[in-house]
Amino acid sequence: MTADTKPVEAGKPAAADAAAPRAWTDGLSRAHLAQLTIAAVFVVAYVALERISFIHEYRGLPVTPWNPGLGVALALMIVGGARYGLALFAGITAAEIVLLQTHLDWPVILGIGAIISSGYALAARMAHQTLRLNVALPHLRDILVLLAVGIGGAALVSLLLGAILLAIGHLQIADFLLASGTLFLGDVIGIAVITPPLLRFWARWRERTVRQLLPPAVELMVLGAMIAAALWAIGGQADSDGFKLFYVLFLPVVVAAVRHGLDGACISLAATQLGLVGLLHLHEYDARIFAEFQILMFVLTATGLIVGVIVTERRASEQAAREAEAQLKEKQAEAAHTARFSLVSSMTSALAHEINQPMTAARALARSVQHILRGPVADLERADRNVTTLIAHIDRVGGIVSHMRDFLRRGRPHFSTILIPQMLGETISLASTDAASHGVRLELDVPSNLPPIHGDRIQLEQVLLNLVRNAIEAIATQRRTDGVVRIVARQHDAPARVEFAVIDNGPGIASELAGRLFEPFTTSKREGLGLGLSICASIVESHGGRIWLQGSIASATEFRFSLPLDYNPSA
C-alpha cells in the first residue's frame, strides 16, 4: 500500500515549487524531489514533536498524552496521498530509536512502525477516497468523518500493537487495556487537535486567505488570557484533583468557536493543548489521572470542533442566503427597469409629440427673430420678447427629457423621502400627453397634508404610471369621449399607511382575468407581455405594501395599493 500510485493532488505542485530548487532537476522529476523533501522535513518534525509531546515507553508501547506527530501525518496523507505513510514509518522508527532508546528487537520495532503507518495510511485513504472528505472541512459531516477516521485508525492500530506485544510476552493481560487505551486516546487527541487546523490552513493557503485564519489581535489576547487563567487554575491544584477544574477550559474554546467558527475552535484547541502538555511536563501524574485527562481533552476537542463547524456552516449558509437575496433584488430592479422601458416605449408617440410641440414653437420663434434682425428696421423689442418665449420652450423640452432620463434610470433601488403630491404631479405630467391623445381626462385628488413616505420614487411612479396607462388604454378601446382617470391618495390609520387608488370609467376587467391579474404573463392586450402588473406588485411588496383590484364593473374599475408609513427597507 505504500506503493500508492494515486496521482499527486491538484494543490501539490504549488507546494512542490516552493520546496524544490530549480537546479536539482536532473535525474529526479521536480515533483518527486518535492515529495522527498516534504517527507524528510516531516520525519524531522515528527521526531521533534514526539520529543516535546512527552512521549515515553509504556510496556513497549510509545505512549504520549497526545500525539501531534500523528495528527500531522494524517493531514499530510489526506492532502498528499497515502504514500507519505512511508515517511510516517521512517519517523516512528527514528523516534523509537532516538527518543525512547527502546530495548525491543528490530523486527518488533519495524513491526510497530509498519502497523502504525499502514493503519493511518489506510484511514487517510478511506477518508479521502471512500468517505469523500472535503479537505476544507466546511460541513459538520467532514468533521465527523475526520473524527471517525481518526478514532477508527487509532482503535485498529492500538489493538494490533497491544496484540503483538501481548503475543511476544512484552505485555501482561492486566496492562493490555490500560496501555492500549492510553495509546488510543493519545492518538485520537493528536489527530483531533492537529489535523483539523492543518487542513484548514491548507485550504486557506490555497484560497490565499491565510490571514483570515486568526481572529483580531485583541480578541486573540483575551482568549489567550482566558486559556492561561484556566490552565493556571488547573495547575494550581497541586494534587490530582486539579482536573476537576478542567471544565473551565470549555469556556474559551466554545467562545472562540462561536465567535470564529472552526478556525477559532482549531486555534483555541491548539493553544489549550500546548498549555496542557506544558502542565503535564511540570507535574507528575499517574496513569489513571493521565487517562482521565485524555478523555476530558478528547471531549473538549470534539465539542470545540463540532460547535466551530456548526457556526462556520451556519455563517456560510447565511452568507449564501444574503447573496441570493441580493441577487434576487438585483433581478427585481432589472425587471422593473425593463418594464419602465416598455412602459415608455408604449408611450413614445405621445412623448415625441410632447417634445415636438415646444420644438416647433421654438424653431419658428428663432426664425422670426433672425428675420427681424436681418430686416432693414430691426424691432429689437419684439425680437427680445420672442427669444424669451423661445427659451421657455427649450427649457420645457429639457425638463421633459431629463424627467424621462430619470424615469429610465438604471440601477439599485434608491430609497428617499417622497412628497406624495409632488410624485403624483410628476406621474400626471408623464401621462398627460398620452391621455390627451386618447381624449382622456386626468383628475388628481390628493390632500396637501399627506405625510411623506419612504421609498424609491422612480419605482413608485412606475407603479402609478403603469396603472394610469392601463386605465387610459382600457378607455381608448371604447373610443368614448368622456373618459376620465382619477388618481386618489388618502392617509389611513391602524396600520398607518397611505392608500393610492387609480379609477377609470373604462369597460372593466373580465372576471376570468381578475383573479390572476398580478401574476406574470396575464394580459388582455394584444401586444402586452403581461408583466406590468406583476412588476407593480413586486415593487409595492418591496416597499412593505400590497396592491389589489378594489372592484371592476363597467365604468368603474379601481386599482388600489397601500404603502406603510413606517416602512424600513433594511429591517
Add this chain to the structure above:
Amino acid sequence: MHETTIFIIDDQESVRHGLGEMLSVFGFAVETYASADSFLESFNNSRLGCVVADVRMPGTDGIELVRELVRRKIALPVVLISGHADVPMAVAAIKAGAEDFIEKPVDDTQLVAAINRGLARSVAQLDAHRTQESLAANFARLTPRQVGIFDLVVAGFTSQGIATKLEISTRTVESYRADIMQKMQAESVAVLVRQAIRLGRILP
C-alpha cells in the same frame, strides 16, 4: 387684388403663437384659431388666404377640416402640419385635398413655399372663375337668333354656308357675326371657338 390671410389652427398655444409670430414677421397677415371648429364658425366665404392646421386636434381634426372645406366648396388651400407624421396620414391628407403635409418641427422654407404655392393656385383659380363668370354673362346677352348663328360659326360654317342654311342673305349673316363678336368681346373666330369650348357649347 384682395387681401390674403394665413389662418393658423393648432390646439397648442405655443405652436400657434410661434408659427403666427414667424409668419407675421415674414410679412403675412395672420389669424390664429385654437380649433378647426372655431375657425369654420367664424370663416366667411369671401375671404382669401391659406390655412395652416395641425392634423391631430380635439374636435374636427386637420384632415376632416380639409374634407369639410371641399364639401362647403370653399377654395381655401390647406397646409397640414403634424408631430407624428406617418405615410398613411400623409396619403390621407393629400387625398383629401391638402396643399402639402409638413412634419413638426416645421421647416419654415418648406412651409412658406407651400403657403405661396397654395395662394398662387387659389388666385389662379379665382381668376379662372372670374373669367368664366364674365364669359357666361356675355353669352347670356345674346339673342336666341344670335345664339343659333354663334353655334353655326363655332361649328365651322362660313358666312355663305350659314346664309344658305338659314335662307337669309350673306350680308345679314355678316351683320349678326359682327354683333356677336362685339358682345362676346372676341377679336377673332379662334377666340370665339375657345369661348364656346369653355361654355360647353362644343367639345374641344
